[in-house]
Amino acid sequence: MAFCARTHGPLHAAYPCRSIRGHALFAAGCLCGFALAALRLVGRHLEGAKILEPEVENWRTKLYRRIMTPLIRSPRNRILFFIGVAILLVASMALVPWDWCA
Secondary structure, X not given: OOEEOOOOEEOOOOOOOOOHHHHHHHHHHHHHHHHHHXXXXXXXXXXXXXXXXXXXXXXXXXXXXXXXXXXXXXHHHHHHHHHHHHHHHHHHHHOHHHOOOO
């Protein structure tokens, strides 16, 4: 089990497993469970219902549309955004050997 100097204790002490494979399976199970629960909740509320757009857009909606519209419409922007997220993921994994964990 990994040890982090900042927390002064084992990482993920609440997980009921002791191996990396066990951690991965536990995390995958949690993600699948949350996804299924979300689908059940959303499915109940969206059956036969229309999603209404707000009549007046506030600044958050305008900002969201300004950022997301180019990402949705342009394949180049989608790929660049994905590459940026992948770089951040690899960088965060690279910091683990130096115990840079929160």
